[in-house]
Amino acid sequence: MSVKTRFAPSPTGYLHVGGARTALYSWLHAKANDGQFVLRIEDTDLERSTPEAVEAIMDGMRWLELDWNEGPYFQTKRFDRYKEVIAQLVEAGDAYPCFCSRERLDELRETQMANKQKPRYDGKCRHLSADEIDLSQDHVIRFKNPQEGEVTFKDVVKGEITISNQELDDLIIARTDGSPTYNFTVVVDDRDMGITQVVRGDDHINNTPRQINIFKALGAPVPEYGHVPMILGDDGKKLSKRHGAVSVMQYRDDGYLPQAVLNYLVRLGWSHGDQEVFSVSEMIELFDINSINKAPSAFNTQKLDWLNQQYIKSLPVEEVVKHLQWHLAQAGLSLDSGPDIAELIPEFAERVQTLKDLVEVIRPYYSDFESFEEKAAKKHLRPVAKEPLETVKQKLYDLAEWAPEAIHAAINETAEQLEVGMGKVGMPLRVAATGAGMSPSLDVTLKWIGKDKTLQRIDRALDFIRQREQSA
Secondary structure (H helix, E strand, O other): OOOEEEEOOOOOOOOEHHHHHHHHHHHHHHHHOOOEEEEEEOOOOOOOOOHHHHHHHHHHHHHHOOOOOEEEEEHHHOHHHHHHHHHHHHHHOOEEEEOOOHHHHHHHHHHHHHOOOOOOOOOOOOOOOHHHOOOOOOOEEEEOOOOOOEEEEEEOOOEEEEEEHHHOOOOEEEOOOOOEOHHHHHHHHHHHOOOOEEEEEHHHOOHHHHHHHHHHHOOOOOOEEEEEOOEEOOOOOEOOHHHOOOEHHHHHHOOOOHHHHHHHHHHOOOOOOOOOOOOHHHHHHHOOHHHOOOOOEEOOHHHHHHHHHHHHHHOOHHHHHHHHHHHHHHHOOOOOOOOOHHHHHHHHOOOOOOHHHHHHHHHHHOOOOOOOOHHHHHHHOOHHHHHHHHHHHHHHHOOOOOOHHHHHHHHHHHHHHHOOOHHHHHHHHHHHHHOOOOOOOHHHHHHHHOHHHHHHHHHHHHHHHHHHHHHO
16 A cells, blocks of 8 residues: 655644654655655634644745645635535434533533543433434534444554543534534545555544544544654753744744754654764655654754754755855845855854854855954954054055965065064954954955955954044
8 A cells, every 4th residue: 555644734823843843754754655745734723723824834844845745735625525424424323413502511521520530421412312303403413432342553653552432432523513623524634635644743642542433433444643752842841932943934044954954853753873964865765654762852952053054064055055045135135246155155164053143154255244343353453453454454455466375475474574473463354354253264254355345444443443542
């Protein structure tokens, strides 16, 4: 039987990293088995579902490049199909109308809890005769869950799970207004779409036996299930906003590459030996749905930072630039005038962990900075730096060729002429040219900035020193 998996989020907010990991595992299992991956939007919660949330989910999937073979399907467009199947279940005696009022159900629940019993529907309407049924009255439709036996299924993550049918009550499959409920629509969709494996969070384990009983009532094959543990924050508590970003697109905004996020997510619950860095093709080749860890995994932002840097260093420059474009636009930085960005990225890859960091360190090569970094200026743009800056400025001005070798020679000659160490020339010059105390070697740094801008910035630094002298 060919493999067919699905990712079925509810559009009530952004794409959470936990949902993205579930989508990734489902996607990888389909890809690894030459199968199909379905995107289904479970939007039956009409009050909470929004078009904006749908778009946020789609944006997250596209950014991660988790492409789907079918869909997106929307449950709200399948209501006629759900009504058809509900009618079939009622006709077959596997579902029935329930006329119990909200007040009666609340009272029943309170009594059961007071008696330390598990709250559950007591089946009052389960055996109503035809004469007792008046469908003009408000009612819901309940699934007639088996009262004997048990449900056993082999979870590919948790192992074999058995639940007694006596633990399950007759769940509502259609509300008073006729709208279908989650546990029912999921079964109909999974059957109609031919889903063979369902990977989802382990908060759904209690739903699984209920859904299996509906599959059986419909005479449909039951998918294989894998319930993955939740993702925890580094404090051992459920991952939430207090731990930092939880939305997939927030990681985009914070400067992470999608490849790094995917790599990090796949390792949050799965491993292959001691390997840490996986290309997408390696994930597809090596991923095994049966090897997902049973224990929850803790999110570690430092590990993600490290991974992101590995990808900035190792990806083809054009791939990094593709994802850098969004951050450049957000920062209002254009690469139209300045050096070839392909030259800068390898030089700065060891110095940055995110694309946002990268934008800031390359900024001086494409636009003027507003001010000198305070700490660097205080240390290096002092009166003692005036003579070295004036001397090196003249030597740089006299250069016939603006090349790293000639720039390096001019700096060396300045140090020799003034009989000072290279640092006494190089550090003030670096701060003058870049506004900061860190950069690649000065010869390539000045080459990228260009001759005219370099000389202008030295003048600006000299003005800064004179102003400090006057205010002293």
